[in-house]
Amino acid sequence: MKKPRLMYFLSGTLLAAFLFGCTSEKETPQASNAQGASIEDEDDLPEKDVEEKPVSQPEPQRENMSSPTPSELDVEKIRKELLMNDKWIKLPSHFPGQQNRQIQGSVASNNSATYSIQYHTSTGEPLAHVTAARYRDLQEASSEIEDFQEGKTVDPSAPRVEPFENGLSGHMKDSADQYRYSGQQNQWLVSLSSSSSRNLDQTAVIRQMTEYLKHHPLPASADQGVVDIYYAPSSEDVTVDIRWQEGKTVYAVRTSLPPIESLQIANSMK
Numbered sequence: 001m002k003k004p005r006l007m008y009f010l011s012g013t014l015l016a017a018f019l020f021g022c023t024s025e026k027e028t029p030q031a032s033n034a035q036g037a038s039i040e041d042e043d044d045l046p047e048k049d050v051e052e053k054p055v056s057q058p059e060p061q062r063e064n065m066s067s068p069t070p071s072e073l074d075v076e077k078i079r080k081e082l083l084m085n086d087k088w089i090k091l092p093s094h095f096p097g098q099q100n101r102q103i104q105g106s107v108a109s110n111n112s113a114t115y116s117i118q119y120h121t122s123t124g125e126p127l128a129h130v131t132a133a134r135y136r137d138l139q140e141a142s143s144e145i146e147d148f149q150e151g152k153t154v155d156p157s158a159p160r161v162e163p164f165e166n167g168l169s170g171h172m173k174d175s176a177d178q179y180r181y182s183g184q185q186n187q188w189l190v191s192l193s194s195s196s197s198r199n200l201d202q203t204a205v206i207r208q209m210t211e212y213l214k215h216h217p218l219p220a221s222a223d224q225g226v227v228d229i230y231y232a233p234s235s236e237d238v239t240v241d242i243r244w245q246e247g248k249t250v251y252a253v254r255t256s257l258p259p260i261e262s263l264q265i266a267n268s269m270k
Contacts, residue, residue, distance in 0.1 A: 078105050083112045088134060088249050092119070094268035095127055096261040103127065128265055129254040138248055145224050145245045152191035152228055154182040165203070168210050172202075181206055185213050187224050188244070194231035205229070205259060212260050216267055221246050229259050242266045 075091065082089055095103055102122045109116040113134045119127040135141040154161055154171040164170040170183020170190070179202050181192045190209060194200055209227075218225060225244030231237065240262035243252040251269065255262045 075105070078107060078117060081107055081110065082115045083110055084115055084132065084134065085112075088132065089115070090132065090251055090269040091117070092128065092130060092253070092265045092268045093270055094264060095119070096257075096264050098127065126256065128257070128262075129252075130269075131252045131254075133250050135248050135250065141245050141248050141250050142223070144250050145226065145243060148228075148243055149189055149226050152182060152189065152193075152226065154180050164206065168206065170206070183210075185210075186217060186220070187222060188213075188218050188227060189225070190227045190229075192229040192231075195233035200231055200236055202231075209259055209263065212263060216263070218242075218263070218267060219244065219246075219269070223247070227259075227263070 075093075079086070079089060079091060098121065103119060104122060105117050105119045107115065108118055114132065116129070116131045118129055121127065133144075135144065154173055156163075156171050158173065160175060161171050161173045164172050164181065164183065168183070169185075170181055172179070172181045174180075174196060177196060179192075179194050179196050181190075181202065183190050183206075190206075190213075192202060192206060194202060218227070222244035223246060225242070228241045228243075230239045230241075232239075237256070238258065239254070239256055240259055241252065241254050242262060243250060253262065253266045253269070255265065257265070
């Protein structure tokens with residue numbers, strides 16, 4: 001009677017052990033899979049970080065919107081490049097009809113006493129040649145302007161010279177092959193010369209300049225200055241040369257733009 005009970009006991013023990021072993025084998029892969037899923041999730045995090053990086057880029061782009069434009073950076077770069085004392089440096093800040101981003105400048109010469117800058121559009125179209133020169137004393141600077149004035153004043157007592165019409169100041173001489181005009185605007189001499197071509201209305205040009213100067217006088221800081229306008233024969237091609245003295249410094253703006261636009265550039269020098 002005792003043997004069957006022992007057999008039942010042993011059989012039950014073996015069966016329990018067998019069932020326990022099967023249960024353990026099933027749980028072990030599940031634990032491994034859970035660990036593998038955890039590792040895959042951790043590997044996904046860097047990938048998400050990489051995908052999210054472009055989203056963070058608009059921040060610097062918004063900062064760039066408030067940064068100086070290329071032209072502003074170019075102007076500041078030119079000013080810093082010049083070797084002349086900053087208090088004597090004057091550069092144009094306005095070019096009529098041009099967007100700021102289209103204007104570029106290149107320094108042609110540069111030392112502590114002079115500078116020369118060529119301004120042009122982004123497509124290479126010339127706009128203005130700006131220069132400045134410091135002289136040893138006031139007399140030397142004044143002589144530079146006086147030499148430039150020579151031959152640009154119409155002598156009122158010369159033959160065939162008449163006062164300019166319509167109440168405008170100045171005198172004109174209209175000969176067979178040349179037209180000449182000169183007039184004084186405060187400390188500035190305004191001179192125009194051209195051929196007597198009928199393709200150009202010199203009177204209209206002078207009237208426009210006079211009207212402009214009434215409302216936008218040239219720099220009062222100038223001790224003396226000259227606006228010289230020359231039209232090539234039988235055409236409307238023009239060269240405008242504006243020079244003035246401020247103390248020991250002589251500034252110049254030379255362009256091939258219409259006279260009013262050239263005056264606007266000179267008036268923007270600061």
